[in-house]
Amino acid sequence: MTPSSEPATESATREGSLLLDDQLCFALYAASRAVTARYRPLLDELGLTYPQYLVMLVLWERDSISVRDLGSALQLESSTLSPLLKRLEAGGLLRRERRRDDERSVAIRLTEAGAELRDRAGDVPLAIGEAMGLTPRQDAQAKQLLRLLTTNVTGNHPH
Template identity: 70%
Template sequence: MGQNENQDGQEFPLLLDDQLCFALYAASRAVTARYRPLLDTLGLTYPQYLVMLVLWERQEVSVKELGAALQLDYGTLTPLVKRLESNGLVRRERRPDDERSVRVLLTAEGTALREKAEGVPPAMGAAMGLAPEEFDVMSGLLRKLTANVTA
């Protein structure tokens, strides 16, 4: 077995352009950079936008559920939520039946921001230039890859 082969004899050369991880990294950076001017008009960073997407869908969510939905740990999520709260878009409150559990709720301002954000997905879809079928295949493959790598 050669240095760049797996147990099945499949070769994995050490060339940058042959690394799937680099293609994912470059695509992620490009997509996030393309989001930036759209989200700047909303006063959101990309991670804050993700939090808001969950809240626009569910209206309120526990911090634990939010972390699971976004695949973020508590230490990463807490500053995001605090910043959104200081900007008046969400509020945090302890559940009356369980003081250890904190839920995050949209404020009226956070709810109103949803309407302003409705142009973001079509703009990003146009920037990506994928046909609907390609988009579905890409999303499915990325979800599968994430599930396989995190299993």
């Protein structure tokens, strides 16, 4: 088989290719933009941006969390996280409190309004899952591969 007649799946493995269709990074970028755009109308109804929604997901799972642990969970730097938290606090969805046992640490807690928003957000994962059109197995495989890719690229894998 000549290089020009290779199927697309084989050409994707060619090292050093500068063809757009051969770039995994572009496929990730396009998928990320498409999914984030699909979230937009759903989150607009909740008054949240996508990054704010991610913060709320963590808080709905763990009501009280340190800023450091929240940043770690979301893989966000403090400089990116702080403005998100300020906007969510101004919107009455969370509050930031200095921890009594460690004045240097700030705990993030849901307000009553933040906790109530969880019920309104319940349909979001279902709508996004439906839009993605993946089987449960494909969904699990995609998450597993993306987590592996993230670990490999960030160098956080065990040696």
